[in-house]
Amino acid sequence: MADTALPRTTVDEERQRRWRQASIYALLALVTFVMVFPVLWMISVSLKPTTETFSLPPRLIPEEFHWGGYAKVLTDPKFRTFLINSYVVGLAVTFLSLIIGTLAAFGFSRYRFFGDRVAKLFVITTQMVPTITLLIPYFGVIVFLGLYDTLWGLVLTYLTFALPYSIIMMNGYLDTIPKDFDEAATIDGCTPLGVLVRVLLPVALPGIISTAVYTFLLAWNEFLFALALTRSMDMRTVPVGISMMVGEFGLKWDEMMAFSVIGSLPVLILFMLVQRFVVSGLAAGGVKG
Amino acid sequence: MTRPFRLLTASGTPYLFLLPGLVILGALLSVPLYKVVEYSLYDNVIVERNPTFVGLDNYRNILGDPGYWSAGFNTIVFTVGSVVGHMIVGIGLALLVNADIHPRARTFFRSMLVLPWIFTAVVVALNWQLLLNPFGLINYILDWLGLISEPLDWLGNPDLAMWSLLLISTWRGYPFIMVSFLSGLQTVPRELYEAADIDGAGFWHKFWHVTLPQLKPVIFGVALLDLIWTFQLFPLVWLTTGGGPGRATEVLSTLTFRLAFVDFEFAQAATVAVSILIISAAFTVLYLRNEARRL
Amino acid sequence: MSRIEISNLVKMYGSHQALHGIDISIQPGEFCVLVGPSGCGKSTTLRMVAGLETISGGEIAIGDRVVNGLRPKDRGIAMVFQNYALYPAKTVRGNMAFSLKLSKMPKAEIDRRVNEVAEILELTPLLDRKPAALSGGQRQRVAMGRAIVRDPEVFLFDEPLSNLDAKLRGQMRAEIKRLHQRLENTIIYVTHDQVEAMTLADRIVIMRDGRIEQQGTPDAVFHDPETVFVAGFMGSPPMNLIDCTVTPTGLRLGDTDLACTTPDGLRPGDRVTFGIRPDDIRPAADLPNGVTASLPVDLIEQLGTEKLVHFRAGPHELIGKTGGRVELDEGTAQTLAFDMAHAFFFDAETGHRIR
Numbered sequence: 001m002a003d004t005a006l007p008r009t010t011v012d013e014e015r016q017r018r019w020r021q022a023s024i025y026a027l028l029a030l031v032t033f034v035m036v037f038p039v040l041w042m043i044s045v046s047l048k049p050t051t052e053t054f055s056l057p058p059r060l061i062p063e064e065f066h067w068g069g070y071a072k073v074l075t076d077p078k079f080r081t082f083l084i085n086s087y088v089v090g091l092a093v094t095f096l097s098l099i100i101g102t103l104a105a106f107g108f109s110r111y112r113f114f115g116d117r118v119a120k121l122f123v124i125t126t127q128m129v130p131t132i133t134l135l136i137p138y139f140g141v142i143v144f145l146g147l148y149d150t151l152w153g154l155v156l157t158y159l160t161f162a163l164p165y166s167i168i169m170m171n172g173y174l175d176t177i178p179k180d181f182d183e184a185a186t187i188d189g190c191t192p193l194g195v196l197v198r199v200l201l202p203v204a205l206p207g208i209i210s211t212a213v214y215t216f217l218l219a220w221n222e223f224l225f226a227l228a229l230t231r232s233m234d235m236r237t238v239p240v241g242i243s244m245m246v247g248e249f250g251l252k253w254d255e256m257m258a259f260s261v262i263g264s265l266p267v268l269i270l271f272m273l274v275q276r277f278v279v280s281g282l283a284a285g286g287v288k289g
Numbered sequence: 290m291t292r293p294f295r296l297l298t299a300s301g302t303p304y305l306f307l308l309p310g311l312v313i314l315g316a317l318l319s320v321p322l323y324k325v326v327e328y329s330l331y332d333n334v335i336v337e338r339n340p341t342f343v344g345l346d347n348y349r350n351i352l353g354d355p356g357y358w359s360a361g362f363n364t365i366v367f368t369v370g371s372v373v374g375h376m377i378v379g380i381g382l383a384l385l386v387n388a389d390i391h392p393r394a395r396t397f398f399r400s401m402l403v404l405p406w407i408f409t410a411v412v413v414a415l416n417w418q419l420l421l422n423p424f425g426l427i428n429y430i431l432d433w434l435g436l437i438s439e440p441l442d443w444l445g446n447p448d449l450a451m452w453s454l455l456l457i458s459t460w461r462g463y464p465f466i467m468v469s470f471l472s473g474l475q476t477v478p479r480e481l482y483e484a485a486d487i488d489g490a491g492f493w494h495k496f497w498h499v500t501l502p503q504l505k506p507v508i509f510g511v512a513l514l515d516l517i518w519t520f521q522l523f524p525l526v527w528l529t530t531g532g533g534p535g536r537a538t539e540v541l542s543t544l545t546f547r548l549a550f551v552d553f554e555f556a557q558a559a560t561v562a563v564s565i566l567i568i569s570a571a572f573t574v575l576y577l578r579n580e581a582r583r584l
Numbered sequence: 585m586s587r588i589e590i591s592n593l594v595k596m597y598g599s600h601q602a603l604h605g606i607d608i609s610i611q612p613g614e615f616c617v618l619v620g621p622s623g624c625g626k627s628t629t630l631r632m633v634a635g636l637e638t639i640s641g642g643e644i645a646i647g648d649r650v651v652n653g654l655r656p657k658d659r660g661i662a663m664v665f666q667n668y669a670l671y672p673a674k675t676v677r678g679n680m681a682f683s684l685k686l687s688k689m690p691k692a693e694i695d696r697r698v699n700e701v702a703e704i705l706e707l708t709p710l711l712d713r714k715p716a717a718l719s720g721g722q723r724q725r726v727a728m729g730r731a732i733v734r735d736p737e738v739f740l741f742d743e744p745l746s747n748l749d750a751k752l753r754g755q756m757r758a759e760i761k762r763l764h765q766r767l768e769n770t771i772i773y774v775t776h777d778q779v780e781a782m783t784l785a786d787r788i789v790i791m792r793d794g795r796i797e798q799q800g801t802p803d804a805v806f807h808d809p810e811t812v813f814v815a816g817f818m819g820s821p822p823m824n825l826i827d828c829t830v831t832p833t834g835l836r837l838g839d840t841d842l843a844c845t846t847p848d849g850l851r852p853g854d855r856v857t858f859g860i861r862p863d864d865i866r867p868a869a870d871l872p873n874g875v876t877a878s879l880p881v882d883l884i885e886q887l888g889t890e891k892l893v894h895f896r897a898g899p900h901e902l903i904g905k906t907g908g909r910v911e912l913d914e915g916t917a918q919t920l921a922f923d924m925a926h927a928f929f930f931d932a933e934t935g936h937r938i939r
Contacts, residue, residue, distance in 0.1 A: 024385070024388045024390060028386070028390070031402075032402055035405065036401050038405075038413075038416040038420060038460070039405075039408075039416070041416065041426065042415075042416050042419075045419060053419075054422065054425065100310045103307075103310065104311065106306050107303040107306030107307040108307070111303035113303040113304065116303070117581075119311065121580075121581065123311075123314065125573060125577065126314050126318055128570075128576065129318060129322070129569070130542070130562070130565045130566055131523065132541075132542040132545050132562060133322070133521070133562040133565050133566045133569075134321045135545075135549070136328065136545075136549055136555060136559050137559075140335070141317070141320055141321055141324070157317075160318060163313060163314055164314065167310060178669070180669035181669050183634075183636050183663075183665065184663070185682075186636065186657070187634060187635075187656045187657065187663050187683075188657065188682050188686055188730075189683050189686035194686075199671055202671070202674075203671075203672055203673055221407075221409035223409060224524055238409070239410070239412075242411045242412065243411045243528060257419075260412045263412070264407075267407050268404075268407065271403075
C-alpha cells in the first residue's frame with residue numbers, strides 16, 4: 001500500500017484525526033436528533049389519526065399518511081382568520097419597528113449629544129421590564145386608547161416590545177460601518193437622512209434583514225397580550241388560536257398539531273432562509289447591547 | 290485616531306431621529322408602570338369605578354400570604370434551574386458545533402439546534418404535553434430501557450412537575466445561549482489557541498485558560514439577561530402546567546395572572562406584579578453596570 | 585482654481601483647544617501639504633475646510649467666499665478619504681456619479697463626465713464593478729475619480745496613500761502629481777509622511793500641537809528649518825540634533841571639540857542644540873574640507889547605494905553617511921568630517937533657530 005511509504009506517525013495521526021472527526025459528527029448528529037425530535041414528533045402526530053397518537057410501538061414515520069387534520073384546519077375559515085391576523089400584525093410591527101428603530105439607531109450611532117448615554121440606557125432598560133407587570137395596566141391604556149379588541153392595539157403593544165431590540169440591533173450594525181461613508185456622502189451633497197437612506201442602509205442590509213426577522217418572530221409568537229387584549233374570534237392570532245383548540249377539540253391531536261405545524265411554518269421558513277443573518281444579528285444586538 | 294462624527298451636533302438633528310422611538314417607548318412603558326404602582330395602593334381597582342386608597346395594605350396581605358412565598362420559592366427554583374440548564378446545554382452545544390468540521394455541516398447543525406427557540410410557547414407546550422403524557426413517548430422509552438416500571442405522569446405529579454418544567458424550559462431556552470456563545474467564540478483571537486497548542490494544552494486546558502477568560506464578560510451578560518427574562522417568564526409555565534398540579538409550579542408571573550384574570554383581584558395582582566418589577570430592576574441594574582462599561 | 589485663505593482658525597473640543605489660530609494662504613493652483621505627527625491638528629484643519637467639523641473661531645475663505653457656515657456640498661470642494669469610503673453597494677460608475685446625481689445634473693452630462701474621468705484614470709474597464717472586486721490601487725483611483733468628476737475648485741486629500749503598500753504608494757504619488765499638473769486645481773493634502781510632503785508639495789505646512797511650526801517650499805523647510813522640531817521632522821534618517829556647549833574655538837560635543845565658527849550671538853559656555861544632517865558627516869576621505877574628529881563607529885547599516893554610519897561622541901549617538909561601496913569597520917575609531925557650512929544652531933530652550 002502506498003501508505004506504508006509515509007512515516008508511521010503521520011499515518012497514526014491521520015487515522016486519529018479521522019476517528020475524532022467521525023465521533024464529533026456522530027455525537028452532533030445524535031444530539032441534534034434528540035433536540036429536534038419534539039419538532040419531528042409534532043409533524044408525525046399531525047399526520048396520524050387521533051386513534052394512533054399514542055399507539056404502541058410508536059412510529060416516527062406513520063404507516064399511512066393521514067391528511068385529515070390538515071384538511072380540517074385548512075378548510076375552516078376560522079383558522080384562515082388567525083393566520084391573516086398574525087400576518088397583518090407581524091408585518092405591521094416589523095415595518096414600523098424597522099423605520100422607527102433605524103432612525104433612532106442612526107441617531108445613537110452617528111451623533112454624540114447631550115443625554116445620549118442616558119437615552120441608550122433607557123432603551124436597554126425597556127428590554128428588561130417584565131411583561132407580566134405591564135399586562136394589568138396595559139389593559140387600561142389600550143382600552144383608554146379605544147384599541148381594545150383591535151389588531152392595532154396588538155401592533156402598538158408589540159411595537160413597544162420590539163423597538164428596543166430593533167434599536168439595539170440596528171445600532172450594533174450601523175456602528176460597524178465606518179463614518180467615512182457618512183462624510184463622503186455629506187461632501188457629495190447628502191443630508192443626514194440622505195446619508196442614512198442612500199448610503200448606510202444598502203450596506204446594512206444584513207442587519208435590516210435580521211432585525212426584521214427577529215421582530216416578525218417576536219410579534220408572530222406573542223401569546224400573553226394577544227390573549228388579554230383581544231376578545232372576539234375575528235381578532236385572535238395564531239398562538240391564541242392554537243391554545244383555544246386545546247379546550248375546544250379535547251383530544252384531537254392531529255388537528256392541533258396540524259395547525260401548530262401550519263402556524264409555525266412562516267417563521268420556520270423565514271428563519272431558514274435568512275438564518276445566517278439572524279444568528280449574527282442576534283449576537284450583534286442581543287449581546288453586545 | 291478616532292473622531293466622533295461631530296457634524297451638526299450643535300443642532301437638534303439627533304433628537305429628531307430619536308424622537309419617535311423614545312416617545313413610543315416612554316409613553317407605552319412609563320404610563321403603565323406608573324399605573325401598576327398606583328393600582329397596588331388601592332383596593333377594588335378596575336372592577337369598581339371608585340377604588341379606595343389603602344396604602345400598603347395590599348403589600349402586607351401579599352407578604353403574609355404563604356401562597357406568595359411558595360410562588361416566590363418556585364420562581365427561584367425555576368429561574369436558577371433554567372439558567373443553569375441553558376448555560377450547560379448552550380455552551381456545550383456551542384463548543385460541539387464549533388468543533389473542526391465542514392463549514393456546511395456546521396451551518397446545518399447550527400440551524401437545526403436553534404429550532405427550539407423559534408416556536409411560539411403554545412406549540413412548545415403542546416409538543417411537550419404530548420411527549421410527557423403518561424402514554425407518551427418518553428414514558429415508553431424509559432420503560433423500554435427498564436428505568437421505570439409503570440408510566441409516570443410527568444406534568445400531573447406534584448413531585449415531578451417542576452423537573453419536567455425545567456426540562457422544557459432548558460430545551461426552549463438553550464439556543465439563545467448557544468448562539469451568543471458561538472458568536473463570542475469567533476471573537477477569540479486564533480493566535481491564542483495556536484499559542485496554547487504550542488504550549489501543549491489539551492481541549493479542556495484551552496477551554497479553561499483561553500475560552501472562558503476571554504468570554505467571561507459575554508457569559509456574564511448573557512446569563513444575566515437570561516435570568517431577567519426567565520424570572521418573569523409567563524407563557525411557557527402557564528401553557529404547560531398552568532402553575533399546577535395544585536400550586537406545585539406556581540411562579541410569581543402565573544400567580545399575577547391568576548389573581549388578575551381568574552380571581553379578578555386586580556389590586557393584589559398589581560402588587561405581585563410590582564414585586565416582580567422590583568426584583569427585575571435589581572438584576573437590571575446589575576446588567577446595566579456590566580453594559581455601561583461597554584457603551 | 586481658487587485661492588484659499590485660512591485665518592486665525594481655532595478648534596475647541598469642549599475645553600480642549602485643538603487648533604490655536606492657524607493662518608495659511610494658498611495660491612490658486614497651489615499644491616499645499618499639511619504634515620506633522622498624529623494629533624497635530626492637520627486632519628482637523630482639513631476637515632474644517634471640508635465642512636465636516638464646525639469652526640470654533642476664525643475664518644476660511646475659498647475663492648472670494650467665506651465658507652464658514654456653508655454645507656460641505658456648497659463649498660466647491662471634493663475630498664479623497666484615507667479609507668477611500670467607496671459606497672460598497674454601488675458600482676464604480678455609481679460611486680463616481682453619486683454626487684452629480686444628487687445635484688440633479690442631466691443624465692447625459694453625468695455619463696459624459698464619468699466616462700471622461702474614467703478614461704483619464706484608466707478606470708473604463710472597471711466601471712461596472714463593485715468596490716469589493718477592486719485592488720487597493722484601483723480603489724484609490726476610484727476615490728480620486730469620484731472627486732475629479734465634480735470638477736471642484738479645491739481637492740482635499742486626507743492621508744490618501746497610507747493604506748497602500750510601499751511600492752504602490754510610490755506609483756500613486758507620481759500619479760497624483762501628474763494629475764495636478766494636468767488639472768491645475770488647488771489642493772490641500774494631509775499626510776504624516778514627510779517624503780510624500782517633500783515630493784508633492786508646492787508649499788509645505790508643518791504642524792505640531794495645533795500650531796504651525798513653519799510653512800514654505802519643500803526646499804525652504806528642508807534646507808532652512810526655523811525650529812528644531814522642523815529640522816528633526818523633515819528628512820530620513822533625521823537630522824542629528826545634539827545638545828552641546830559653545831567653546832571659544834567652536835563646539836564641545838561630549839568629550840570631542842569641533843572647531844567651527846558659531847553664530848555671532850553665541851558666547852563661550854552657552855548651551856545650544858547643534859544640528860547636522862547625516863549627509864553632512866562623512867569619512868574624512870569623502871569630504872576634504874570638513875572639520876574632522878576621530879570617533880568610534882559602532883554600527884554600519886548597508887542601504888545599498890549608501891551606508892549609514894552610527895557613531896558616538898561621548899554620550900551622544902550620531903549618524904553619518906558614506907557610499908555603498910566604501911569599506912568601513914564597525915567597532916573602530918574613524919576620522920569623520922563634519923560639513924559645518926550646513927550645520928544649524930538652535931536655542932536649547934525655545935528650539936528656535938540661531939543664525
